[in-house]
Amino acid sequence: MKIASLFKVEGYGVIVTGGASGLGLAYGEALAENGARVTLLDVDKARLDQETARLCSLGQDVRSAVVDVRDTAALDAAVDEAAALYGRLDVVFANAGIDSGPGFVGSWVGEQRERNAEGSLENYTDERWQRVIDINLNGIFRTARAAARHMKPRRSGRIIFTTSVAAYQCEPAIGSAYMAAKAGCAHLMKMVALELAAYQITANAIAPGFFATNIGGGHAKDPGVQAAMGKVMPMHRVGMPDDIKGLALFLSSPASAYLTGQQISIDGGWTLGVAD
Numbered sequence: 001m002k003i004a005s006l007f008k009v010e011g012y013g014v015i016v017t018g019g020a021s022g023l024g025l026a027y028g029e030a031l032a033e034n035g036a037r038v039t040l041l042d043v044d045k046a047r048l049d050q051e052t053a054r055l056c057s058l059g060q061d062v063r064s065a066v067v068d069v070r071d072t073a074a075l076d077a078a079v080d081e082a083a084a085l086y087g088r089l090d091v092v093f094a095n096a097g098i099d100s101g102p103g104f105v106g107s108w109v110g111e112q113r114e115r116n117a118e119g120s121l122e123n124y125t126d127e128r129w130q131r132v133i134d135i136n137l138n139g140i141f142r143t144a145r146a147a148a149r150h151m152k153p154r155r156s157g158r159i160i161f162t163t164s165v166a167a168y169q170c171e172p173a174i175g176s177a178y179m180a181a182k183a184g185c186a187h188l189m190k191m192v193a194l195e196l197a198a199y200q201i202t203a204n205a206i207a208p209g210f211f212a213t214n215i216g217g218g219h220a221k222d223p224g225v226q227a228a229m230g231k232v233m234p235m236h237r238v239g240m241p242d243d244i245k246g247l248a249l250f251l252s253s254p255a256s257a258y259l260t261g262q263q264i265s266i267d268g269g270w271t272l273g274v275a276d
């Protein structure tokens with residue numbers, strides 16, 4: 001097999017949750033740029049419309065639907081609709097997620113990372129906990145389940161979870177529920193991989209480090225935050241959404257056919273330790 005055909009995704013039917021922005025949009029772009037047919041699902045209608053129109057104007061086969069991953073019926077219907085339209089469902093990115101605000105420290109950067117009362121354990125509200133778990137863990141489960149219903153009968157498919165380096169390394173600027181949700185996602189991914197391996201369906205996770213997206217109100221797009229975070233990164237810069245496209249294409253394509261149950265960190269070396 002030629003190297004180029006190892007990465008061929010032309011004609012694939014693809015769904016991305018949280019596809020209107022950031023990493024989900026980058027996944028969608030990576031696949032659509034390479035000839036896949038892509039459906040972006042998101043709660044943000046304005047951004048969905050804008051990005052879908054932009055990608056279609058480039059000649060790409062991209063459509064979208066407003067879907068909240070907390071709404072099982074709407075999510076199932078959107079997945080069914082895309083699979084019926086494409087006549088196949090090859091790749092599903094279970095990606096939608098939120099950062100609900102600071103944890104027990106109040107900021108990512110600064111001389112001293114001050115403690116934050118609101119995000120501390122004794123004040124952490126049920127409402128916040130449940131919202132994060134419902135989107136970042138339950139939403140990922142619902143997406144994987146909907147994907148399996150279409151992939152199992154065809155005995156092929158790729159389910160790609162977005163976890164985080166927070167799945168295994170605590171980050172006090174994000175908060176407890178995010179840690180629990182991402183660790184839960186990482187282990188759920190392994191269970192899904194084990195269960196579906198016999199059907200030639202793979203499940204893997206992308207665990208990003210610090211990427212400049214709109215998450216958490218867009219703090220990661222602030223040049224001051226990027227410069228400060230860049231200093232602690234072994235590669236001396238934060239991640240940009242384009243940095244994730246190669247891994248997304250690899251995990252979607254024939255190149256990774258025998259790889260399953262793996263969480264791959266993509267973080268510029270952040271979790272290796274402090275270099276400089």
Ligand SMILES: NC(=O)c1ccc[n+]([C@@H]2O[C@H](COP(=O)([O-])OP(=O)(O)OC[C@H]3O[C@@H](n4cnc5c(N)ncnc54)[C@H](O)[C@@H]3O)[C@@H](O)[C@H]2O)c1
Nearest residue numbers: 018021022023043068069096097164208210211213214215
């Ligand atoms: N940016 C980072 O540094 C980073 C690091 C590790 C993990 N992640 C993970 O990457 C994933 C994507 O985040 P991002 O950084 O691209 O953020 P983002 O905010 O740019 O994009 C997330 C998208 O998900 C959508 N969304 C939120 N709640 C939803 C819901 N209930 N149903 C459907 N869509 C919903 C948002 O509208 C948004 O378009 C998340 O799971 C996040 O936890 C991000």
